[in-house]
Amino acid sequence: MVRDEQYGELGKRFEEHLLAGIPALQRAGYNPTDFLRMIKTQGAVRTAKTLLASARHTSYGFATLWEKNRLDASVEFAVCLPWFRELFTGEELDRAEFRLTEHHFDLKRISTVAAPDWYAAPVPEQWDRARTGARTAEHPGEQPQPAPGPTYRQRVEAEEAAQRHRAATNPALRTEAARSNVFRALVLERAGGRCENPRCGHPGFHAIGRNERPIVEVDHVHGLKDGGPDHPVNMVVLCPNCHAVKTRGRDSEVADLRLLLAGIARGKHEAAMGVA
Numbered sequence: 001m002v003r004d005e006q007y008g009e010l011g012k013r014f015e016e017h018l019l020a021g022i023p024a025l026q027r028a029g030y031n032p033t034d035f036l037r038m039i040k041t042q043g044a045v046r047t048a049k050t051l052l053a054s055a056r057h058t059s060y061g062f063a064t065l066w067e068k069n070r071l072d073a074s075v076e077f078a079v080c081l082p083w084f085r086e087l088f089t090g091e092e093l094d095r096a097e098f099r100l101t102e103h104h105f106d107l108k109r110i111s112t113v114a115a116p117d118w119y120a121a122p123v124p125e126q127w128d129r130a131r132t133g134a135r136t137a138e139h140p141g142e143q144p145q146p147a148p149g150p151t152y153r154q155r156v157e158a159e160e161a162a163q164r165h166r167a168a169t170n171p172a173l174r175t176e177a178a179r180s181n182v183f184r185a186l187v188l189e190r191a192g193g194r195c196e197n198p199r200c201g202h203p204g205f206h207a208i209g210r211n212e213r214p215i216v217e218v219d220h221v222h223g224l225k226d227g228g229p230d231h232p233v234n235m236v237v238l239c240p241n242c243h244a245v246k247t248r249g250r251d252s253e254v255a256d257l258r259l260l261l262a263g264i265a266r267g268k269h270e271a272a273m274g275v276a
């Protein structure tokens with residue numbers, strides 16, 4: 001078994017993160033020997049992917065951690081941390097979140113973990129930030145202004161640079177990372193978690209899912225398999241109904257909707273980038 005060197009610096013940090021949590025588990029009376037052996041032979045990222053792919057994940061004590069009320073020390077929790085998410089596919093992230101929520105773990109605890117120093121792009125959820133912003137505006141001067149995070153433009157440019165770097169250093173990784181979780185998060189924020197179809201039949205729809213996020217879907221206006229780019233300029237947020245119409249609707253309607261959404265995606269992207 002080859003260790004997962006292809007995940008680069010972030011992969012190493014993920015491994016350090018998992019290993020750093022082991023002593024606390026041992027103190028709590030749980031010695032994850034199988035898990036450690038897997039990390040040693042496969043590397044941490046591949047270990048996590050293996051465990052997420054297995055329906056029963058018997059090699060690792062998820063149940064033990066649950067019994068000890070320490071799911072915050074689980075691989076699933078680590079996978080969901082914002083700074084590690086790009087190592088994993090959307091499906092792997094969904095599985096990790098599902099396992100945690102299935103065991104009544106409050107996913108909001110993820111946002112309480114302090115970001116490590118090396119993580120340049122903390123991503124506060126748009127809806128939280130909107131609330132904070134509204135409060136500050138009502139009572140100017142009463143609250144300290146939160147330190148401004150990186151802008152949309154800075155985050156787009158950082159992700160583009162990271163992708164160029166990854167593609168140059170490791171072409172094999174390109175297919176696996178075809179969908180950027182960073183871009184996905186940016187587009188969700190840009191839309192405020194709402195459907196962006198101006199003809200949406202359910203404009204008031206903003207149900208919240210069990211992961212405490214709005215139930216909406218990120219759509220590539222021009223599909224990836226048709227050569228559309230995985231880039232915010234080609235991505236919109238749609239409610240489940242509009243997404244179904246776009247992917248399964250009548251040809252004429254889909255073509256019309258695609259044209260409309262292409263303009264929305266480009267317009268919103270350029271506005272957020274500060275392009276005049």
Ligand SMILES: [Zn+2]
Pocket residue numbers: 195196197200201202203238239240241242243
């Ligand atoms: Zn809609």
